[in-house]
Amino acid sequence: MKIVALAGGVGGAKLAHGLSMVLPANDFSVIVNTGDDFSHLGLFISPDIDTVMYTLANIENPATGWGRNGDQFLALRMVAKLGGPDWFNLGDMDLGLHLERTRRLSEGQSLTEICLSFTNAFGIKNKILPMCDQKVSTIVNTLEYGELAFQEYFVHRRCDPTVVGFRYDGIERSGLSQQSIEELENCDAIVICPSNPWVSIRPILAVKHMREYLRKKIVVGVSPILHGKTVKGPAAKMYQELGINPSAMAVLMDYKDFLNGFLVDHGDLGPNDLEDQWSIMIQETDVLMRDLQDRKRLGMVTLELVETLLERNMVE
């Protein structure tokens, strides 16, 4: 059974890691949001790709949700001492990766090629692929400041401004890479990881032809909203500011056009008539991933739901 996961940052990376533990390397790939990518200090930075890569290589920093474990900050401290911008945290090892990625991009390599080369250098056997090789920028429209580049909203303004909408700049020129198409064509199911629906999953879904695969394949989602809250990040706050009650149901409504199965935390969905209404198989489980065991367990539960759906499909 071959699975492709769609993922953003921390939560998505954790489930991707779990799935990588329960599936053979050739049978599991991740397509990652690049709408957060941006240029800073002349460097091209891909926060979600790096989080997924560091997490699958077991070298992420669990305390921060970004960057490498054991990293230091000599370079950024020097930038600060010299009066430069230090609002975006960059460890020294992390910086080395950004330098080399920026160098390769300027040489004409695609982000996909670079990802495949870097994951290989980190000893990761799974394919980690950017959602596209074109520049797509998530723009957060806010009440207070109008449109903000994502990192400006997320890091610099600490998600404080009130969200009124989103735009994925450049999305009309985006397309799936040959490598992503191959993975999507050959997979049995697509897993939507518990990532922020607005700024991690929607950009991926908006890449040209992506939704066609979601309609063709078995799709299982995992709710990033647990009892009205997120583990990390502003997804719940965003739903609220957009006038939607933040809940697993809100996420399900977002994905219902293509969802076949949905994993939610215990008690997060009420009346079980949902399945009849939209033919979505809903299952309760522990969605919170505190440690490696949790990641593996949720990976297994996800896999089992996919299997059940595939079997049901075969019967029908």
Place this chain on the structure above:
Amino acid sequence: MKIVALAGGVGGAKLAHGLSMVLPANDFSVIVNTGDDFSHLGLFISPDIDTVMYTLANIENPATGWGRNGDQFLALRMVAKLGGPDWFNLGDMDLGLHLERTRRLSEGQSLTEICLSFTNAFGIKNKILPMCDQKVSTIVNTLEYGELAFQEYFVHRRCDPTVVGFRYDGIERSGLSQQSIEELENCDAIVICPSNPWVSIRPILAVKHMREYLRKKIVVGVSPILHGKTVKGPAAKMYQELGINPSAMAVLMDYKDFLNGFLVDHGDLGPNDLEDQWSIMIQETDVLMRDLQDRKRLGMVTLELVETLLERNMVE
């Protein structure tokens, strides 16, 4: 008494440091070679400026002759792990400085403005000025490979190729900055530090209008060649390959058009008829600078020679 020193890397930085110890901060400035500047990993690197700056701030790495003391190499090790170019050593703190310089240049600040801001951040009271704000690149013409960019020759090829000539690319578009002109106009003497004549001093001398100041002012040089050898770097090897016996005399011949005084190591110049021939006051001293005391002592000796020459000038 106001002094301007012309300097390249390590040797020049040491004497500049010595002079900074024996002169009030307002009375001593350094104009530094930028012919070695280059772009690497997307960063704009000014090796000689950084060496002078780190040396005057007492934070240089004495073991290597480049970079900062106590620096680490996490970023560059990551670049290497990812298969990127690691032939040019860049410490993490050093990298922070290059990132911020590159960012400022891309914002339109001049190298001179950036130098003055950085020296200020390091608590250096002297002005450290680039020889010009335009891009000038020292090109080493070699027997084996033809023309090589300086760092390609110096670091990558470890000065191995046989030198047949030099070219300072872009020099015709270079000019002294307003800040350098001010220092040169107001100074009483110019000191040519014991730096490589071919690749550290000549590029500075070739900047438009620079030689006019050398003809107008008292000029004292310090030989970088001691008993036919250099303390560091390829100056002696270059003289040899260009068919010139490497000696203090060879350096003096290079500078004789504008030199008023010359400091050489004991026994480095033979018959003392030189002074009569070119009116150059030659003085023997310990040119080697092993420690801070040596720097200060040579700074003092240089100052005394300048004073003697200024007095003699007044008498005439």
